[in-house]
Amino acid sequence: KAGVTQTPRYLIKTRGQQVTLSCSPISGHRSVSWYQQTPGQGLQFLFEYFSETQRNKGNFPGRFSGRQFSNSRSEMNVSTLELGDSALYLCASSYRTGGTGEAFFGQGTRLTVV
Amino acid sequence: AQTVTQSQPEMSVQEAETVTLSCTYDTSESDYYLFWYKQPPSRQMILVIRQEAYKQQNATENRFSVNFQKAAKSFSLKISDSQLGDAAMYFCAYSLDDKIIFGKGTRLHILP
Numbered sequence: 001k002a003g004v005t006q007t008p009r010y011l012i013k014t015r016g017q018q019v020t021l022s023c024s025p026i027s028g029h030r031s032v033s034w035y036q037q038t039p040g041q042g043l044q045f046l047f048e049y050f051s052e053t054q055r056n057k058g059n060f061p062g063r064f065s066g067r068q069f070s071n072s073r074s075e076m077n078v079s080t081l082e083l084g085d086s087a088l089y090l091c092a093s094s095y096r097t098g099g100t101g102e103a104f105f106g107q108g109t110r111l112t113v114v
Numbered sequence: 115a116q117t118v119t120q121s122q123p124e125m126s127v128q129e130a131e132t133v134t135l136s137c138t139y140d141t142s143e144s145d146y147y148l149f150w151y152k153q154p155p156s157r158q159m160i161l162v163i164r165q166e167a168y169k170q171q172n173a174t175e176n177r178f179s180v181n182f183q184k185a186a187k188s189f190s191l192k193i194s195d196s197q198l199g200d201a202a203m204y205f206c207a208y209s210l211d212d213k214i215i216f217g218k219g220t221r222l223h224i225l226p
Contacts, residue, residue, distance in 0.1 A: 033213065043205065043216035056213050088157060092214075102149070103214060105159035 002027065004093050004106035012112045018079040021109045025072050025093030032074040033103065034066060037088040046089075049074055078111075086113045116141045118208050120217035127196045128225050134181075135191045135220050137206030144168075147209040148182070150191045153219070154202040162204070165189065198224050 005024040013019050025032050034046040045058040049068035066076040072093075078085055088110050092103035117140045127133035139148070150162040165173045165182050172180050177194045193200055201224045206217040 035214075035216075042218045045213040045215065048213055056211060058213065090159060092159070102161045102164055104161070105151075107156065107158045110157075 006106035010110045020077045023074045023091030029093035031094040033092045034076050035090045081113045116215050118217035120220050122220045124221045126223040132194045137189045139208045148189045149207040151205045152202045
Protein backbone atom coordinates (compact mmCIF):
# COMPACT_ATOMS: atom_id res chain seq x y z
CA LYS A 1 0.00 0.00 0.00
CA ALA A 2 1.47 3.33 -1.04
CA GLY A 3 2.02 5.87 1.73
CA VAL A 4 1.15 9.52 1.89
CA THR A 5 2.78 11.40 -0.98
CA GLN A 6 3.61 15.06 -0.79
CA THR A 7 4.85 17.10 -3.73
CA PRO A 8 7.11 18.86 -4.24
CA ARG A 9 9.66 17.82 -1.61
CA TYR A 10 11.54 21.11 -1.72
CA LEU A 11 10.50 24.56 -2.84
CA ILE A 12 12.14 27.97 -2.87
CA LYS A 13 9.92 31.01 -3.33
CA THR A 14 10.31 34.76 -3.12
CA ARG A 15 8.48 36.99 -0.67
CA GLY A 16 5.11 38.05 -2.03
CA GLN A 17 4.68 35.02 -4.27
CA GLN A 18 2.13 32.31 -3.73
CA VAL A 19 2.65 28.57 -3.48
CA THR A 20 0.55 25.43 -3.77
CA LEU A 21 1.50 22.18 -2.05
CA SER A 22 -0.06 18.83 -2.84
CA CYS A 23 -0.85 15.80 -0.73
CA SER A 24 -2.10 12.41 -1.90
CA PRO A 25 -3.41 10.36 1.01
CA ILE A 26 -3.27 6.62 1.47
CA SER A 27 -5.85 4.89 -0.71
CA GLY A 28 -9.15 4.70 1.14
CA HIS A 29 -8.32 7.47 3.57
CA ARG A 30 -10.77 10.36 3.47
CA SER A 31 -9.26 12.66 6.07
CA VAL A 32 -6.30 14.88 5.29
CA SER A 33 -4.69 17.24 7.79
CA TRP A 34 -1.95 19.79 7.31
CA TYR A 35 0.71 20.87 9.80
CA GLN A 36 3.44 23.48 9.78
CA GLN A 37 6.71 22.58 11.50
CA THR A 38 9.26 25.25 12.43
CA PRO A 39 12.15 25.16 14.91
CA GLY A 40 10.59 27.91 17.01
CA GLN A 41 6.92 26.96 17.06
CA GLY A 42 7.17 23.21 16.61
CA LEU A 43 4.30 21.43 14.91
CA GLN A 44 1.17 23.47 14.48
CA PHE A 45 -2.16 22.36 13.07
CA LEU A 46 -3.29 24.21 9.94
CA PHE A 47 -6.54 22.52 8.88
CA GLU A 48 -8.26 19.22 8.33
CA TYR A 49 -10.45 18.08 5.45
CA PHE A 50 -12.82 15.17 5.35
CA SER A 51 -14.88 14.30 2.29
CA GLU A 52 -14.06 17.62 0.63
CA THR A 53 -15.20 19.66 3.66
CA GLN A 54 -12.95 21.62 5.98
CA ARG A 55 -13.81 20.38 9.45
CA ASN A 56 -11.34 22.28 11.57
CA LYS A 57 -8.89 25.13 11.17
CA GLY A 58 -5.90 26.19 13.23
CA ASN A 59 -4.89 29.69 14.20
CA PHE A 60 -3.31 30.83 10.95
CA PRO A 61 -4.02 33.92 8.83
CA GLY A 62 -6.32 33.78 5.85
CA ARG A 63 -3.30 33.62 3.52
CA PHE A 64 -3.27 29.92 4.31
CA SER A 65 -6.02 28.01 2.58
CA GLY A 66 -6.71 24.51 1.38
CA ARG A 67 -9.08 22.25 -0.40
CA GLN A 68 -9.79 18.61 -0.93
CA PHE A 69 -10.86 16.93 -4.12
CA SER A 70 -13.31 14.10 -4.64
CA ASN A 71 -10.44 11.59 -4.81
CA SER A 72 -9.33 12.81 -1.33
CA ARG A 73 -6.19 14.48 -2.65
CA SER A 74 -5.61 17.80 -0.95
CA GLU A 75 -3.84 21.01 -1.76
CA MET A 76 -2.83 23.85 0.46
CA ASN A 77 -2.11 27.32 -0.79
CA VAL A 78 -0.18 30.14 0.80
CA SER A 79 -0.55 33.56 -0.78
CA THR A 80 1.65 36.63 -0.34
CA LEU A 81 4.50 34.61 1.13
CA GLU A 82 6.44 35.99 4.08
CA LEU A 83 9.88 34.99 5.34
CA GLY A 84 8.23 33.48 8.41
CA ASP A 85 6.36 31.00 6.23
CA SER A 86 9.60 29.08 5.70
CA ALA A 87 8.90 25.71 7.25
CA LEU A 88 8.37 22.02 6.74
CA TYR A 89 4.75 21.42 5.77
CA LEU A 90 3.47 18.00 6.72
CA CYS A 91 0.36 16.30 5.50
CA ALA A 92 -1.30 13.43 7.34
CA SER A 93 -4.07 11.11 6.25
CA SER A 94 -6.49 9.05 8.31
CA TYR A 95 -9.26 6.64 7.51
CA ARG A 96 -11.67 8.39 9.86
CA THR A 97 -12.04 11.93 11.01
CA GLY A 98 -12.40 12.87 14.66
CA GLY A 99 -8.79 12.30 15.60
CA THR A 100 -9.49 8.78 16.75
CA GLY A 101 -7.51 6.92 14.20
CA GLU A 102 -3.80 7.00 13.79
CA ALA A 103 -2.55 9.56 11.31
CA PHE A 104 -0.02 8.58 8.65
CA PHE A 105 2.33 11.36 7.64
CA GLY A 106 4.02 12.17 4.38
CA GLN A 107 7.67 13.19 4.17
CA GLY A 108 6.77 16.83 3.96
CA THR A 109 7.45 19.77 1.69
CA ARG A 110 10.33 21.98 2.75
CA LEU A 111 9.39 25.56 1.79
CA THR A 112 12.04 28.25 1.87
CA VAL A 113 10.97 31.86 1.36
CA VAL A 114 13.75 34.26 0.36
CA ALA B 115 -7.16 25.05 25.64
CA GLN B 116 -5.40 21.75 25.18
CA THR B 117 -1.63 21.83 25.63
CA VAL B 118 1.10 19.20 25.56
CA THR B 119 4.35 19.68 27.47
CA GLN B 120 7.57 17.77 27.03
CA SER B 121 9.99 19.00 29.67
CA GLN B 122 13.09 17.25 28.31
CA PRO B 123 14.41 18.94 25.13
CA GLU B 124 17.21 16.35 24.81
CA MET B 125 18.09 13.02 26.33
CA SER B 126 20.84 10.46 25.86
CA VAL B 127 20.86 6.75 26.59
CA GLN B 128 23.41 4.01 26.21
CA GLU B 129 22.64 1.40 23.59
CA ALA B 130 20.69 -1.56 25.07
CA GLU B 131 19.63 0.49 28.09
CA THR B 132 16.15 1.75 28.96
CA VAL B 133 15.03 5.36 28.72
CA THR B 134 11.80 7.14 29.66
CA LEU B 135 10.54 10.27 27.93
CA SER B 136 8.12 12.47 29.85
CA CYS B 137 4.95 14.14 28.68
CA THR B 138 2.15 15.98 30.42
CA TYR B 139 -0.97 17.43 28.88
CA ASP B 140 -3.83 19.63 29.84
CA THR B 141 -7.42 19.03 28.86
CA SER B 142 -10.89 19.22 30.31
CA GLU B 143 -12.14 16.39 28.13
CA SER B 144 -12.59 12.84 29.38
CA ASP B 145 -12.37 10.94 26.13
CA TYR B 146 -9.39 11.55 23.89
CA TYR B 147 -6.37 9.90 22.33
CA LEU B 148 -2.68 10.20 23.06
CA PHE B 149 0.20 9.33 20.78
CA TRP B 150 3.93 9.19 20.61
CA TYR B 151 5.42 9.96 17.21
CA LYS B 152 9.02 9.53 16.13
CA GLN B 153 10.67 11.83 13.60
CA PRO B 154 14.06 10.55 12.39
CA PRO B 155 16.44 12.70 10.29
CA SER B 156 14.42 11.77 7.19
CA ARG B 157 11.69 14.04 8.69
CA GLN B 158 8.97 11.42 8.23
CA MET B 159 6.68 11.29 11.25
CA ILE B 160 6.12 7.71 12.36
CA LEU B 161 3.50 6.62 14.88
CA VAL B 162 5.19 4.73 17.72
CA ILE B 163 2.28 4.02 20.05
CA ARG B 164 -1.31 5.07 20.70
CA GLN B 165 -3.36 5.20 23.91
CA GLU B 166 -7.10 5.66 24.20
CA ALA B 167 -7.95 7.64 27.31
CA TYR B 168 -10.89 5.46 28.31
CA LYS B 169 -8.62 2.41 28.49
CA GLN B 170 -6.83 1.99 31.79
CA GLN B 171 -4.39 -0.58 30.46
CA ASN B 172 -1.12 0.91 29.26
CA ALA B 173 -0.38 0.41 25.58
CA THR B 174 2.64 -1.64 24.53
CA GLU B 175 4.31 -2.11 21.14
CA ASN B 176 7.31 -4.40 21.28
CA ARG B 177 10.12 -2.43 23.00
CA PHE B 178 7.90 0.64 23.45
CA SER B 179 5.44 1.05 26.30
CA VAL B 180 3.65 3.91 27.97
CA ASN B 181 2.81 4.84 31.52
CA PHE B 182 -0.57 6.55 31.28
CA GLN B 183 -1.72 8.34 34.41
CA LYS B 184 -5.05 9.93 33.51
CA ALA B 185 -5.66 11.75 36.78
CA ALA B 186 -2.18 13.25 36.67
CA LYS B 187 -2.49 13.92 32.92
CA SER B 188 0.82 12.21 32.35
CA PHE B 189 1.81 10.05 29.39
CA SER B 190 5.43 8.88 29.43
CA LEU B 191 7.13 6.65 26.87
CA LYS B 192 9.54 3.90 27.90
CA ILE B 193 11.96 2.50 25.34
CA SER B 194 13.59 -0.76 26.37
CA ASP B 195 16.76 -2.22 24.89
CA SER B 196 17.53 1.04 23.06
CA GLN B 197 18.90 0.65 19.56
CA LEU B 198 20.86 3.04 17.35
CA GLY B 199 17.83 3.28 15.07
CA ASP B 200 15.80 4.76 17.92
CA ALA B 201 17.75 8.01 17.64
CA ALA B 202 15.20 10.62 16.60
CA MET B 203 12.98 13.44 17.72
CA TYR B 204 10.04 12.12 19.75
CA PHE B 205 6.77 14.00 19.91
CA CYS B 206 4.01 13.45 22.40
CA ALA B 207 0.61 14.33 20.95
CA TYR B 208 -2.98 14.71 22.03
CA SER B 209 -5.90 14.23 19.71
CA LEU B 210 -9.43 15.46 20.02
CA ASP B 211 -11.99 16.07 17.31
CA ASP B 212 -10.17 16.72 14.10
CA LYS B 213 -6.72 17.85 15.08
CA ILE B 214 -3.57 16.63 16.77
CA ILE B 215 -1.76 18.89 19.21
CA PHE B 216 1.95 18.17 19.53
CA GLY B 217 4.49 18.86 22.24
CA LYS B 218 7.76 20.57 21.37
CA GLY B 219 9.58 17.26 21.19
CA THR B 220 12.47 15.46 22.88
CA ARG B 221 15.61 14.72 20.90
CA LEU B 222 16.87 11.27 21.83
CA HIS B 223 20.54 10.36 21.32
CA ILE B 224 21.68 6.74 21.47
CA LEU B 225 25.25 6.29 22.64
CA PRO B 226 27.05 3.24 21.19
